[in-house]
Amino acid sequence: MIATATTPDARTALLDACARALDHPGACLREWKQRHPAAHVVGYFPTYVPTELIYACGALPTGLWGGSIAVSRANAYIQQFTCSIVRSTTEYALHGAFDQLDAVLFPPICDSAKLVASIWALNFSERFMVDMVTLPERLDSDASVAYLAAELRRVGATLAQKLGVTIDDGALACAIDRCNRLRASQQAFCSRRATLEATMPLAHAAAVLKAGTLMHADDYLPLLDAFLAELTSDARSRRSKIPVVVSGLACQLPHPDFLALFDEAGFAVVGDDLLLGMCGGVAVATGGDPYLALARAFTQGPPLATRHHDTIHRHEFILDQWQRGAARGVVFLVPKFCEPEWFDLRYLKAEMEKRGIPNLVLDFDEDPTGFGPVLTRLEAFAEILM
């Protein structure tokens, strides 16, 4: 019997709001615009786009997550050997789903994302502004910080001009503070995963974090903080479950029904680097040059498949999660056609095997069906770990 670790009210309020944000993004956006008629909405392709810049323009940042849409029109723009999120977001864009947006920002997370940004600029610029926050690929050089600070200034100025506003340092400091609080609460949420498992399986935890990329922080944070305030430790919760670490890439998450299979197969996810892109990273320093502070914080973030660091390596992060959570295995979730993640997988698997850590690789796309074999494989893995 699993104990309930919060009052149903805070939990239900949080989950209901998140479910609504995820299931009806268009309607939520319209409502938000009704409540804030003068404000703008800026979409961003997941992930690593500093939303501070968007908040500093007085706009609502909203993540463009793709989803389970049948891709047909996008086939005239993007070949089928690309990952599903770049194809599904393009399909949504072609259906006009993002026409309410004033601008869209892309990060150059991988070759596909760079090119898709460019394809959007070519085809959708009349609907909304398309720009790229050209993040550095290296996180291990002082030169990256100076470069990124200048790039953030450029993007901030371009965006502000497009939206007819100005970004002053006060507005940016305020946005940094808001995003710092958001990040801190989301990280507290993640670090209490062991307790959370009692009431909130991986699929729901992912939904909570993902909704944080769609809702305005001022609407979202009170709900999350209320939930965290009432969360009590419950050591019993995990006993009957098998602790595992899940590794993946934040820019594409499996379908909620796929994530729900972890719970069904009897796993407790005690650590991950899957949701990192949505809440990882250090607090941005306040007080000095805000652009430099944002840039520095980005380069100090956790290791990512799509960024290079000479001395900080991703397998060490996963091993750390594994140790802290006393996990028994690691599950790698790899998006189909995602080159960076397929490259990392080979090395990460080798590092796990070197240490005798059992691991399972599952590939996925956004297709909402056909999860039967996935459950079978998870159950077989659970048996090995028991």
Next chain:
Amino acid sequence: MSPKKLETTTLTQKVMRDYYAGCREAKAQGRKVAWSTVIMPTEILVAADVEVLFPENHSATCGTKGLGPALSELAEAAGLSQETCSYVRCDLGVRMGGHSPWGGLPAPDIVFCATASCSTVTKWFEDLTRHFGCELAVVDMPYNFSGSITPHSIDYIVAQFEESIRRIERITGRPFDRDRFTEVMKLSREAHEYWRKCLELGATKPSPITTTDILVNMGPIVCLRGTQAAVDVYRSLYAELSERVASGYVAAGEERFRLFWDNIPFWFALGSLSRRLGEHGAAIVGATYLYHWVREVDPADPLRSMAREYSTAVTMNQSVAHKIDKLCGLISLYQADGLVIHSNRSCKPDALGALDLQRAVERRCGVPVLILEGDHTDSRAVSDAAVQTRIEAYIEALEQKKYGHLRVTTHEIHASR
């Protein structure tokens, strides 16, 4: 007229043989050997007297010998997904003991990776450092989303060049010789200039050189920029092409259709593809790929000029809009009747945008565009029958467009008997 052998090819082959022998000798003598991506400003390494080898070039050569599938299978057995670039799979296949026409490459002491071609190379070169236990220097060249390079991007790249120079000084134990660097840059500029002039002559109608012949002579501009040998090769090629143009020499036989090629070639089918097209009087007269090496470097401002040129010359680091403009310009320069785009599943940075490119070129240049699905080295991903069918349909479209009717070829008359 039977095709004349290009005399420069003999010189190129000798230069390349000497270069590989030199690298092996350097390794044997304990001198430092680096591996690098092909879009890295290796002039810096040449000036530091470090021998440089290029795994992409090695993989392409494996591809021309038809080794792609066998090497890929070895790489896949070693855990690398088939969804990754097949250049990487060829390289890993050789590192796993597969056959290489060159017997593999001498192990590196350091690897250099510039991201202008793609982000895939970073993952590839990270794997090389794990494999060889050597240092990795990444030179990040941010994507030029707006079509032109930003001043902060240039500053960033230059700062990384300086970092690389300090690394090289540490590895070689010698101070970097700036005077020698200026000399190397002068040679690099000269080789680049001759290369550009050769391509300009190559654009003449009718073509004085086949694209296959240009590809065969590309080695020095890819591997030996900053050396006298590269200057010698392209000076010779330029002289030979000038003569050919002056005498009206025609390299590709009948040119009923002059076609331009986009993306990396099908390395394993260079000859068969041009024969197939040749049966219909079609010839590939130029390729975007050749223009990745058209740059204007400035010995008076070496680091900044290389930052700008290396970052922007390749279409992979440029916006699709920029690529469209570039291709439209080249199609008009070559007076091409059509464009063939290789939708290369192994090179997403060059393949994505193909559908927009097709639409834009058809609209702006008024020439038919063919998209061929393929892979530059892994021939398992290419359907020969599909390629044949698409080429035949395309030739019909070209016939209609250019001559307003369909031509029955001798080949078809024989086939229908």
